[in-house]
Amino acid sequence: xxxxxxxxxxxxxxxxxxxxxxxxxxxxxxxxxxxxxxxxxxxxxxxxxxxxxxxxxxxxxxxxxxxxxxxxxxxxxxxxxxxxxxxxxxxxxxxxxxxxxxxxxxxxxxxxxxxxxxxxxxxxxxxxxxxxxxxxxxxxxxxxxxxxxxxxxxxxxxxxxxxxxxxxxxxxxxxxxxxxxxxxxxxxxxxxxxxxxxxxxxxxxxxxxxxxxxxxxxxxxxxxxxxxxxxxxxxxxxxxxxxxxxxxxxxxxxxxxxxxxxxxxxxxxxxxxxxxxxxxxxxxxxxxxxxxxxxxxxxxxxxxxxxxxxxxxxxxxxxxxxxxxxxxxxxxxxxxxxxxxxxxxxxxxxxxxxxxxxxxxxxxxxxxxxxxxxxxxxxxxxxxxxxxxxxxxxxxxxxxxxxxxxxxxxxxxxxxxxxxxxxxxxxxxxxxxxxxxx
Numbered sequence: 403x404x405x406x407x408x409x410x411x412x413x414x415x416x417x418x419x420x421x422x423x424x425x426x427x428x429x430x431x432x433x434x435x436x437x438x439x440x441x442x443x444x445x446x447x448x449x450x451x452x453x454x455x456x457x458x459x460x461x462x463x464x465x466x467x468x469x470x471x472x473x474x475x476x477x478x479x480x481x482x483x484x485x486x487x488x489x490x491x492x493x494x495x496x497x498x499x500x501x502x503x504x505x506x507x508x509x510x511x512x513x514x515x516x517x518x519x520x521x522x523x524x525x526x527x528x529x530x531x532x533x534x535x536x537x538x539x540x541x542x543x544x545x546x547x548x549x550x551x552x553x554x555x556x557x558x559x560x561x562x563x564x565x566x567x568x569x570x571x572x573x574x575x576x577x578x579x580x581x582x583x584x585x586x587x588x589x590x591x592x593x594x595x596x597x598x599x600x601x602x603x604x605x606x607x608x609x610x611x612x613x614x615x616x617x618x619x620x621x622x623x624x625x626x627x628x629x630x631x632x633x634x635x636x637x638x639x640x641x642x643x644x645x646x647x648x649x650x651x652x653x654x655x656x657x658x659x660x661x662x663x664x665x666x667x668x669x670x671x672x673x674x675x676x677x678x679x680x681x682x683x684x685x686x687x688x689x690x691x692x693x694x695x696x697x698x699x700x701x702x703x704x705x706x707x708x709x710x711x712x713x714x715x716x717x718x719x720x721x722x723x724x725x726x727x728x729x730x731x732x733x734x735x736x737x738x739x740x741x742x743x744x745x746x747x748x749x750x751x752x753x754x755x756x757x758x759x760x761x762x763x764x765x766x767x768x769x770x771x772x773x774x775x776x777x778x779x780x781x782x783x784x785x786x787x788x789x790x791x792x793x794x795x796x797x798x799x800x801x802x803x804x805x806x807x808x809x810x811x812x813x814x815x816x817x818x819x820x821x822x823x824x825x826x827x828x829x830x831x832x833x834x835x836x837x838x839x840x
Contacts (some may be wrong), residue, residue, distance in 0.1 A: 423581060425588045426614040427649040429683045429829035432477025433461050437657045437687035441483040441532045445501055453483045453507050454501040464690035466516035477556055478513050479521030482532040489535055490697045496550045510553045526572040527564030535561055541813045542575045550583035557587055569593050577612035591616040606646040615683055618727040622656035626662035629673050637720040647717040648679055654683050660740055661688035661697035668797030671775055674700050675743045678710040679718035679733045705774045705802055709741045721762060728755045739804040746793040754792050760785040767805055774800040782806055783807040
């Protein structure tokens with residue numbers, strides 16, 4: 403065994419009780435409308451960007467034709483503002499007839515025909531956050547059946563216009579109602595975000611038994627400050643949050659902003675890296691029709707996706723928060739591998755951070771290292787060898803690490819093996835004892 407005691411604690415503290423619907427055994431991946439397109443319903447003046455069936459068919463085309471689907475990005479998720487302001491004569495939710503003229507079932511068929519899945523939005527309250535019909539307790543059964551009849555694959559249930567006692571009844575009720583339909587529908591609960599995100603108000607044992615994923619904290623905004631605020635909250639509370647995540651039940655720090663307007667390239671890599679460390683759902687919210695090649699490269703990086711999708715489902719932790727502004731994060735992976743992230747909060751210049759794998763808790767041995775974003779294999783490292791990484795301001799260096807004795811066996815069986823096979827670098831025997839610069 404190549405892991406430290408800390409890693410073993412992480413492994414055995416992962417949650418084992420999960421919603422028994424067999425879904426989302428790895429963090430779900432896809433595209434979600436909200437952050438980029440919000441509640442834009444002005445299809446007369448903004449037809450390319452309004453919440454309409456054409457927006458979702460456009461994004462489905464991009465996922466299926468531009469290499470996203472094969473990497474695991476399979477969900478197309480509708481968020482708020484899709485419905486009519488009134489239910490139909492039988493009390494069922496219905497799509498806005500002007501913006502979704504062919505209805506949700508037709509959109510579901512279009513998306514399924516492309517090998518994708520369709521998610522939809524609801525609210526456990528009188529109204530959705532945007533003022534559309536919510537799901538009151540007397541409508542839970544009919545709404546669950548409606549979503550099943552429409553062949554929906556995932557439901558995000560928000561919590562506006564309700565209260566704690568109402569949510570305490572409604573979220574478990576919807577879980578049972580969805581399962582009773584007989585259709586596998588992934589269930590995303592916003593319940594903890596409305597109760598402060600932490601015990602005693604939030605019962606994560608119960609959440610793991612009724613939800614596949616849950617929003618713990620505030621909505622992300624298209625800014626670096628928003629990303630930092632979310633990162634701080636999740637890792638400041640990691641002792642509570644880390645043990646409750648696992649296959650079929652995930653903490654959700656919200657959408658990926660990569661490809662939008664608020665993050666630099668370094669900051670975009672940072673969000674991608676830390677979301678992978680957190681075993682977070684990877685829901686992009688951007689315009690896939692116009693996304694830059696740089697943003698696409700980050701989001702389609704096979705190694706970081708492989709780390710995120712590791713089947714053990716162990717959420718990582720922050721190991722160190724240095725006074726220099728450098729932070730170190732670790733996530734244990736299958737086959738004795740691990741992911742390390744060195745993150746700089748500095749705003750001045752690249753910082754040269756010196757450490758060793760032994761300092762980071764690794765057991766004695768020799769390790770192979772792959773730099774995730776430079777896509778390069780690095781020299782082998784002994785646990786005791788000091789090394790230096792140069793980390794850009796607000797950027798990261800992310801490594802995939804594997805015990806050398808098991809490198810090829812582990813790499814060849816991984817979903818990103820072709821990225822890991824490259825020239826093997828060795829240090830000369832007479833090399834100086836100075837720290838290795840990587």
